[in-house]
Amino acid sequence: MTRDPRARRPLISRKTGVLLALPLLLAGCEGRQSVLVDGGADARILTDLFWVMLVGAVVLWVGMNGLFYWATRRNPAPHSQLAANWLVIIGGILFPTVTLGALLVYGLTLMPELRATGDGPVIRVTGEQWWWRVEYEREDGTTVTTANEIRLPAGVRSTFLLDSKKVIHSFWVPSLGGKMDMFPGRVTEMTLGPERPGIYRGQCAEFCGESHAWMAFEAEVMAPEEFDAWLDAEAAPAVEPASPEASRGAALFLSQGCGACHAVRGTHAVGRVGPDLTHVGSRHSLAAGRLGTSTEDFAKWVANPGAWKPGAEMPAYDHLTDAQIGAIAAYLEGLE
Ligand code: CUA
Numbered sequence: 001m002t003r004d005p006r007a008r009r010p011l012i013s014r015k016t017g018v019l020l021a022l023p024l025l026l027a028g029c030e031g032r033q034s035v036l037v038d039g040g041a042d043a044r045i046l047t048d049l050f051w052v053m054l055v056g057a058v059v060l061w062v063g064m065n066g067l068f069y070w071a072t073r074r075n076p077a078p079h080s081q082l083a084a085n086w087l088v089i090i091g092g093i094l095f096p097t098v099t100l101g102a103l104l105v106y107g108l109t110l111m112p113e114l115r116a117t118g119d120g121p122v123i124r125v126t127g128e129q130w131w132w133r134v135e136y137e138r139e140d141g142t143t144v145t146t147a148n149e150i151r152l153p154a155g156v157r158s159t160f161l162l163d164s165k166k167v168i169h170s171f172w173v174p175s176l177g178g179k180m181d182m183f184p185g186r187v188t189e190m191t192l193g194p195e196r197p198g199i200y201r202g203q204c205a206e207f208c209g210e211s212h213a214w215m216a217f218e219a220e221v222m223a224p225e226e227f228d229a230w231l232d233a234e235a236a237p238a239v240e241p242a243s244p245e246a247s248r249g250a251a252l253f254l255s256q257g258c259g260a261c262h263a264v265r266g267t268h269a270v271g272r273v274g275p276d277l278t279h280v281g282s283r284h285s286l287a288a289g290r291l292g293t294s295t296e297d298f299a300k301w302v303a304n305p306g307a308w309k310p311g312a313e314m315p316a317y318d319h320l321t322d323a324q325i326g327a328i329a330a331y332l333e334g335l336e
Contacts, residue, residue, distance in 0.1 A: 032175060032198070032199060032200045032201045033174055033175065033200065033201035033202075033203060034174055034175060035047060035050065035175070036050075037175050038175060038196075039175045039176050039194045039195065039196045039198060039200055040154075040176055040177070040192065040193050040194035040195040040196060040221075041113065041193055041195060042113075042114055042176060042177030042178065042192055042193060042194075043174070043175055043176055043177050045110050045113060045114060046114075046177065046178060049106075049107070049110060052103075052106070053103075056099070056103070067091075114177070114178065115191070116157060116191060116193070117157070117159075117191065118156075118158055118159030118191040119156050119157050120152070120153055120156030120157050120158040120159070120193075121136055121137075121152070121153065121156075121158050121159070121227075121231075122136070122137040122158075122159045122161065123135070123136055123137070123150065123152075123158055123160050123161070124136075124137065124143075124160075124161045124162075124163065125150070125160055125161070125162050125163070125171060125182070126162075126163045126164060126165060126182070127162075127163070127164035127165065127167075127168075127169030127171070127182040127204070127208070127215075128164075128165050128166075129165070129166060129167075129208070129209060129211070129312075129313060130204070130208065130209065130211040130212065130215040130288060130309060130311070130312070131147060131148050131215065131275055131288040132147060132150075132215075132217050132288060133145070133147055133275070133276075134146045134147055134148070134149065134150060136231060136234075138231070138235070142235070144231060144234050144235045145276040145278075146234055146276055146279065146283075147275030147276055147283075147288075148217050148218075148275060148283065148285065148286075148287070148288045148289070149217055149218050149219075149283045149284060150173070150202065150217060150218070150219040150220070151219075151220045151222055151227060151230055151231075152176075152192070152219065152221050152222070153221075153222060153223070153224040153227035153228075154194055154195055154196065154197050154221050154222065154223060154224065155195060156193065156224065157191045157192065157193040158191065158192055158193075158194075159189065159190075159191050160180070160189065160190050160191070160192065161187050161188075161189055162180055162181075162182040162187065162188045162189070162190065163182060163183075163184075163186070163187050163188075164182040164183055164184045165184060166184060167184065167208045167209060168181055168182065168183055168184070168206050168208065169181070169182040169204050169206055169208045169215070170204055170205035170206035171190075171202070171204075171205075172202060172203055172204070172205040173192070173200050173201070173202040173219045174200075174201075174202075174203075175200040175201075176192050176200055176219060176221075177190075177192045178190070179205045181206055182206075194219075194221040195221075196221065197221045197222055197223060198220075198221055199218055199219070199220045199221075199284065200218070200219045200220075200221070201216060201217075201218060201219070201289070202216060202218070202219050203216045203217075203289075204216070209311060210310045210311040211309045211310055211311050211312065214287075214288065214289070214290050214308075214309050215288050215289075216285075216288055216289030216290075217285075217288055217289055218283075218284040218285055220284070233279070233282075234278075234279055237265045237266025237278065238264045238265055238266045238267060238277075238278045238279070238335050239334070239335065239336060241331055241334060242334050243330065243334070245326070245327050245330045245331075246327070246330045246331040246334045247331075248324075248331075249326075249327035249328040249329065249330050249332070250267070250331045252320070252324055252327055252328050252331075253269065253328055253331055253332075254267070254268055254269060256317065256320070256328075258271075258328075259271055260273070261273040261274040261314070262274045262275065262276070262277045263276045263277065263278065264276075264277050264278050264335065265278040266278070274313070274314060277332060277335060278335065279335055279336060280293075280332055281293065281332060281333045281334055281335040281336045282335075282336040286298065286301055287301055287305070287308060287309055287312075288309075290308050290309055291308060293333065294333070295326070295329045295333045296329070297329075298328070298329035298330075298332045298333050299322075299325050299326055299328075299329035302317050302320075302325050302328055302329060302332075303316065303317060303318055303320075303325050304316040304317075304318055
């Protein structure tokens with residue numbers, strides 16, 4: 001059969017395409033939201049498990065395909081009943097029993113360390129639509145409320161008490177350890193023992209509605225003394241507005257009713273529906289990883305949250321003028 005001369009040749013061959021795509025695929029394994037970049041023992045245990053499983057799977061794949069090739073191409077003649085029986089006994093019973101048994105024992109030996117009890121802070125995280133309510137239980141019995149960001153001291157195991165308001169979410173910081181589902185009306189518990197200071201990224205890992213993919217957070221692992229200083233600062237009331245524009249923003253924030261949903265400790269805003277904004281300007285991201293924390297980002301969010309996070313419960317404040325939104329943004333950005 002001759003080739004149709006009108007048929008266009010593809011721009012790149014299949015082989016070239018695979019070679020070009022490979023770096024992109026591997027690039028997905030790097031960075032601060034990768035199971036292959038570990039920030040502590042939990043993630044390292046899981047990464048080791050991943051490599052053991054991967055190598056095992058590759059060996060099995062090669063073995064099975066080799067057998068298939070041998071049986072169909074190299075030695076396609078019928079085999080004796082005895083040979084077939086042995087193949088079933090060894091390949092179908094003995095080999096899987098031994099292999100899966102060894103994997104089970106290996107997996108079980110990893111569990112005590114992954115389930116170790118915490119000796120660090122206790123952090124209550126509640127899944128909301130689509131953000132994270134974060135509450136630190138302090139030793140003196142008080143609670144420090146923040147949102148969309150987890151900070152952890154390095155070298156100790158923090159305990160997470162996970163809960164959800166409406167639907168199932170899943171709490172996951174791939175570089176720090178495994179994931180845990182968050183159920184409405186039930187508290188699940190997990191511990192994480194990060195070792196390497198740095199900023200990692202967490203992501204909701206259970207489909208929870210239209211903005212599930214925008215439900216992320218930053219997890220910063222800090223030296224213990226830095227963490228203590230941060231938590232003290234986080235427990236303090238909000239700073240006063242530092243400029244006339246921020247003062248106008250603070251007044252607008254209250255007069256527009258923002259305080260019905262948001263708390264800014266030290267002011268009349270004491271709402272509990274939305275994220276606590278007392279120190280929102282010091283966070284790494286706005287709206288659960290959706291936007292940065294520049295004044296422009298705050299303005300974009302306040303003007304129309306639904307444009308950035310479809311289905312977000314916060315209404316748009318597009319009835320305000322640009323100057324008014326800018327003033328509120330300046331106020332929020334200054335809440336460090
Ligand atoms: Cu929350 Cu997906």
